[in-house]
Amino acid sequence: MHGSEHALQTQLHDQWKNLDAAVRNNVKGPLLTAMRNAQQVISHPAAQAAAEVAAVELPFNEWPEFLPTLLDNIRGANYDEPIKVATLDCLGYCCERISFLGGEVDQASTDSMLSAIVDGIGSTRPNRMRHAAAGALKNSLLFAETNMEKQEERSAIMNSLMEATRCEDMNVRIVAYEGIVQVAILYYAKLQEYMTTIYQLTTTTIKEDNEEVAKSAIEFWTSLCEVEQDLIDEEEDCRQRGLQVERPCMRYVDAAMQHLAPYLFDTLTKQDEDPDNDDYNLQMAGQLCLSNVSQTVENNIVPVVMPFVNSKIQDGNWRNRDAAIMAFISILDGPSSDTIGPFVSQSVPVLLKMLDDENIIVRDSAAHCISRICLLHVQFIPPEIFPSLLEALTNKCKEGSAKVASQAATAIFNLASAFSDESGGEDQATNALSRYMQVLLQTLLQLVDRANADSDDSSNLRLAGMEAISELISVSAQDNLQLLSALLPEFITRFEQTSAMPVLNEDDKNAKEQIQGLLCAVIQNLYRKLDKATVLPMTDQVMMLLLGVLQTKNSICHEECFTAISSISDALEGDFVKYMDHFSPLLVAGLKNCSAYQVCIVAVGTVGDISRNIEGAIQPYCDGIMNALVEDLKDSSIHRSVKPPVLSCFGDIAMAIGGGAYTPYFDVSMMMLMQASSTEVPQDDEDLIEYLNLLRESILEAYVGIIQGLRDGNMLEKFEPFVPGIMSFLQKISEDPNRDSYVLSKAVGMLGDLAQTMGAKIKNEINKQFAAKLISDAMSSGDASLVEVAQWASQTLTALVAQP
Structure with a gap:
């Protein structure tokens, strides 16, 4: 739950506490009565409501009837199973809510609540009751912190969860594993005495149980990996800073990896035969876990996985071939480049052949693997293979399977992205992609025009294709500029066609705006690459289209639209001023769009860009702009990430218009900067420390800009x-x-x-x-x-x- 939700919850609870005791009692008594109703439609909502009330009152030693009534419900022979289930749900909710709100309950009450829950999960209880108790125990684990410190009580909790993983009811087993996952996250330091049993339980479950339970068992190892990755990072940070390690990593994953891996390999062969089904299945769970293992143990994973990959990659059974590819994908991110690089080099020719495998699922996995290699290890693709790779990817963009075509387009995107880091950057005369650029762009344009490009297919062809086109434009060298100049009219035409699309319902609106957002990104990159003389004749048309998008209220692509306009202003520099009369009201509306704070941030950036480009010519529009910026800073509900760029923007405007013109805004901007300068954050909150650094950087940028503006206007005495x-x-x-x-x-x-x-x-x-x-x-x-x-x-x- 976010901080704002926590604050709202606290406010509501305070309002409850301020009610007269008699009024509260008139609510509490009927809730306890309703929980004793055998009809679940009555007892279950009553349990949730009672838990919420108890979470407020128990920390103040109020509602003395609550616990005795609930314990009687569970242990009394007079109450039916639905009542016991509702009561256990109530206890679990109550413990969870108390923990979340930071309340504390006396130890005797805590012990009673946990004892009742552990009793309810026992093997002699009915399965429906065990299921409720297992869920309650999972929800209570943070609340049980003191009990988890005591070996005897901790073992009682752990043994009840581990025993429940053997229950004949599948739902009980699943929730029991979810509880064990929570223990791994919350109480990693206490796991050692239980790890052997957990290993035996999880591996048996992965091998023998049904898919849903097996996924829950795999989740334990996936979560354990995430915990150990954090601990390893902490250890490294402590070493670098010369500090003592407070929470050592026990390296359970490294110790278990060799024995666990065969069970995970087996899950990789459990593919869904429907290539279009993207439901989270056992294969996906196993592959995710293996990826997390790889990121945790790094180089140590390679000798464990590569023998499996090599033995199965050309197997006669398609499931084994696909499993080998998925296993290889799993270890691409984790080991060092030097360790995995040679295997990547050897794999590319094999994977290119597998793009034509008879089985569509294998083709999809091969395309996915190549895409990941292009993203993570492009330097290990053998140069002599490069032409074959591009030919294969363009062919796969024409594949009948939308998923395979989408993976191929993503691979092209990742390949292009690798060129953005090349020395020389955008000023290169040529690069390795230049000779293929026309074919690649034509192929991707055909891809986004396919009939199923805007379907609900999760592969989302249009998105993959347009992002690849945009990235290719971004990394193109000088020898492709003529090709790019011919593309701009093409995309203007596409934008005009999109603007004319009818909108009959919300789905039509979202589809239209998604396409417009993608077109904005392409236009942005074209304006970054092409010179002023090339784009100037077409810019009236482009700006008319973009202003039309900004006039559409609540459009999801305003952010991309502002970014495109920033690029246009960079290309046109002073000539951009001709659009300001029509653009400035829409820019101010963007600055005031506090509910969509990302749009607000991008609009602020656009102000800075335009200020630098048209300089003093922005002065006639500054009243509206500055008023909107100051309103943003005064709005206590606005997302905090808006404030740093707004403060920095004061400096951009001051430099653009000079000290004399900035005088009307000087006092208020300095007051805002001084107030922001006094901001303090807790020394142990990394997110807030990062925010404070960003805020201070922006404050200093603003001061520098204002000083320079005042100096240029001979008005430094004001400072x-x-x-x-x-x-x-x-x-x-x-x-x-x-x-x-x-x-x-x-x-x-x-x-x-x-x-x-x-x-x-x-x-x-x-x-x-x-x-x-x-x-x-x-x-x-x-x-x-x-x-x-x-x-x-x-x-x-x-x-x-x-x-x-």
Whole structure:
């Protein structure tokens, strides 16, 4: 549950507590009575309601009738099974809610509740009751923290769960395994004495039980992998920081891997024979688990899996061939490139042949495997195979199976993405894709035009094809620019056709807007690649289409549309101003779109881009823009990620329009920046620490932009009263152990800018120990760009301080 939901729940509970005791009693008594109704339609909702009330009252030692009544329901011979089931549900819900809300119940009550639940899961109880008790115990595990610390009580809980995995009722076995999964997540340090039994239970279940229960048993190992990955990362972090490891990883997965792997290999042969069925099945569970094992044990997985892959990859049974491919996919992400690379090189020729396998499921897996190799290990594709690879992928884009064609398009996308990191980047005269670009683009355009491209097929051909086209455009070299210039009219035509699509229902609307979003992404990349002279004659048409999209309320593609317009402004620079009269109201609407905060963030970025491109010409539109930005900052309900880019945007606008024009906005923007500068977060919350660094980086960017704008307008005196507050902010940054390198760089740059622009007026303010510490920290960072900033700032400060 998110923090906002937690706050709402707490508020509702406070309102309940504020009701008169007599009013509350008039609710509580009937709830306990209703739970004793043998009809589930009455007892079950009553159990949920009673649990919610008890979660509020028990931590305050109120509602003394609650526990005795529930214990009597479970243990009394007078009550039917549905009543016992509802009561166990109530206990489980209650424990879960108390834990979530941070409440505490006296130990005697806790023991009574857990004892009743464990009693209900016993082998002598009816299966329906055992099922309810197993669910209640799973929900109670966080609540049982004190009990789990005591060996005898912990063993009682664990033994009841492990015994329940042998129950003849499938539903009981599934929930029992879900409980064991929760134990692995919550109480990893307590697992050691139970691991042998859990291993025996899970492997027997994977081998012999039905699919649903086997998936639950596999989930234990998948979850254990995730826990151990986190612990291994923590250990590495402690080693790097010279700290003692507080939570050691016991490496259970590494110890069990060799014995567990054959059971997982067997699940990989349990494919669904319907290639279009994407329901989560046993094969998927096994493959996910094997992937997690690979990421946990890394290089150690290779000698365990590769013998299976090599022995089955050309087997006469299609299930074994497919299992071998899926096993290989599982270990592509985990081992180091040096370890897995040689196997990747050997695999590509084999996989290319398997793209033409007689079985469609094998073809799909082979295409998926090639796609993953293009994503993770493209450097190990033998150069002599490259032409054959591209030919095979273009052929597979024409495959009758939408899934195979989609995998092929995704492989092309991943292959293109690998070129974005090549030295030279977009300025390359040519690259390895250049000679194939026309065929690839034509093939992908045919793919997105297929009749089933916009069907509900999960492979989503249109999405895969358009993303591949967009990425190919993005990485194309100079020798393909003529080809790209011919593409722009093609996509304008497609956009016009899409705009004319009828919308008769919500599905039509979503389909139309998804296509428009994909077209926006393509247009964005075309404008990034093509020069101004090429795009200028077509931009009126493009902007008309994009403005039409922005006029559609609640469209899902506004984010992509703003991003495309940013690229257009970058391409046109000052000439973009001709569109501002029509665009600015839609831009302001985007800035005010707080409910769709991602759209708001992108709109803020668009303001920054346009400010840099049209500079002072944005001034007539600044009232509406600045008002919207300030409203965003004042809105306490807005997503916190909006605030950093908004603050940074103040600096962009100030630089664009200069100090004189920025005067009407100066006081309010400085007040907002000062308020944001005082933000504090807990020292142990990594997410909030990351947010604070982002916020401070944006604040410093804004200050720098405002200083430069004021300097250009000869109005620096307006900034002087704020210098002491800014110095206090910089001192706070100098003392923060959680400060990241980006904030340090901006802080050091800020010192240099202040020294350079304010001069002798701030000589005493800046000649302080914290300033020297910031520069020293940057100098010793080992980051070349940071050192360069520090050297400049140091020289600037030294020259200022040396002045008489």
